[in-house]
Amino acid sequence: MDGTLFGRGLRALSAASIVAIATALALIFFYAPIDADQGFIQKIFYVHVPMAIVALIGFVTAGVFAIQHLRTRDPSYDARSYVAIHMSVIFGVAVLVTGSIWAKGSWGKWWVWDEPTLVSFLIVFLLYVTYYPLRYSIEDPERRARYSSVFAITAGAFVPINFIAVRLSESLVHPRVLSATGGSMPGEMRFTFLVSLLAIALLFATLMKLELTSKHARMQLKSLRRLLEAEDEERSPASSPLATVPAKPQ
Amino acid sequence: MPALPLDEAGKYVAGAYGVFVTLIIVYVAIMGAKLQRIERELEELAELAKKRLERTT
Numbered sequence: 001m002d003g004t005l006f007g008r009g010l011r012a013l014s015a016a017s018i019v020a021i022a023t024a025l026a027l028i029f030f031y032a033p034i035d036a037d038q039g040f041i042q043k044i045f046y047v048h049v050p051m052a053i054v055a056l057i058g059f060v061t062a063g064v065f066a067i068q069h070l071r072t073r074d075p076s077y078d079a080r081s082y083v084a085i086h087m088s089v090i091f092g093v094a095v096l097v098t099g100s101i102w103a104k105g106s107w108g109k110w111w112v113w114d115e116p117t118l119v120s121f122l123i124v125f126l127l128y129v130t131y132y133p134l135r136y137s138i139e140d141p142e143r144r145a146r147y148s149s150v151f152a153i154t155a156g157a158f159v160p161i162n163f164i165a166v167r168l169s170e171s172l173v174h175p176r177v178l179s180a181t182g183g184s185m186p187g188e189m190r191f192t193f194l195v196s197l198l199a200i201a202l203l204f205a206t207l208m209k210l211e212l213t214s215k216h217a218r219m220q221l222k223s224l225r226r227l228l229e230a231e232d233e234e235r236s237p238a239s240s241p242l243a244t245v246p247a248k249p250q
Numbered sequence: 251m252p253a254l255p256l257d258e259a260g261k262y263v264a265g266a267y268g269v270f271v272t273l274i275i276v277y278v279a280i281m282g283a284k285l286q287r288i289e290r291e292l293e294e295l296a297e298l299a300k301k302r303l304e305r306t307t
Contacts, residue, residue: 040259044266051270094273098266105254105262207277214284221291228298 006212017206020199024192032192044102046192050200052095052121056159058088058204059128063156066149078145081152083211085131087204092125116169120162127155 028046035042062084069077099118100110112118134151138144185193254262 039254040256041254041262043263047266047270090273090277094269097269101262101266101269105259203274210281214281214288217288218284218291221288221295224295225291228295228302232302 006209006216010206010209010213013202013206013209017199017202020195020202024196024199027192027195032189033186035189038106041102041105044098044105046196047200048095048098048102049193050197051091051098053197054200054204055088055091055095056124056163057201058084058091058208059124059159060156062088062152063159066152066156069145069149070153075141075145078149079212079215080208081149082135083208083215085128085152086211087208089125089128089131091200091204092121092128095121096125116166120166124159124162127158131155 024046028043032043032046034040062081065077065081065084068074069081099121103112103118104110131148131151135144135148138147
C-alpha cells in the first residue's frame, strides 16, 4: 500500500455527507408528501431502500476491486475490497433491522418468509457474513488476499444474478422500487428518494475512506515498528529497548 | 392492512431512524477507539525514537 494516501479528500467527503444527510432528512420530513396508502410509516422507505441499494452496489464494487487485486497483485485493492464488503455488511444489518420494523408496522409481521425480495437479501447478507471466517482463517497475508478476492468476485457476480431473479419472480407483498417506468412515485417522493440515495452513498464512501485511512495508518505504524526493531537488534541484540514494548494485537 | 395512525406509525419511524443514527454513532465510537490506539502507539514510537537519538548524541 506504499504511496497510497487514503485520507486525501476525507474532509471534503465528510462535509458533503453531512450536508447531504441533513438535506435528505429535511426533504423526508418537511417536503415529501405522506403516502396515501401506507401513511406516515412509509417515511422508513427513504432510509431502508437507499441503504439496501448502496449495500448491494458495495458488494459488487468489492468484486471489482478484487478483480483489480488479482490482476495487479496490489494489496491496496484487497484492502478496498475487504472494506467495501465490511461496510456493506454493516449497512446490510441496518437494512434488515429497518425492514423488519417497517414490515411489523405495515404487514403486522417482523418477517415474511415467502417474499423473494426479503429472503434473497438475507441470503446475500449471510453469504457475505461467511467472508470473515474465510479471510481470518488464512494466516499467510498473500494467500489470504488471493482467496478473499476469489470469494469477493464469485459472490459479487451472484448479487446481480440474484437481483434479476427476484425481479423476474412475482412479488407477494414487497413493493418494487426500481422499474423502467419509474414506479408509481410522485415527483416530490422520487426527488426525496434520489437525494436520500445520494446521501447514503456519500455516507458509505466516507465511512469506507475513514476505515481505509485508519487501516493504512496502523499498517504504516506496524512497519515503522518493525524497521526500528530490526535496526535496534542490529546494533545491540541483547539490550533492545523495543523488545520491552509489547506489540499491539491486530 | 389499513394505514396506521400518525402516533402509532411515529414509533416505527422513530425506531427505524434510530437504528440508522445508532449505526453511525457506534461506528464513529469504534473509529474513535481505533484512533486512540493509533495515537498511543505513535506516542510509544516517538518516545523510543527520542531515546535512541539521546543515546547516539
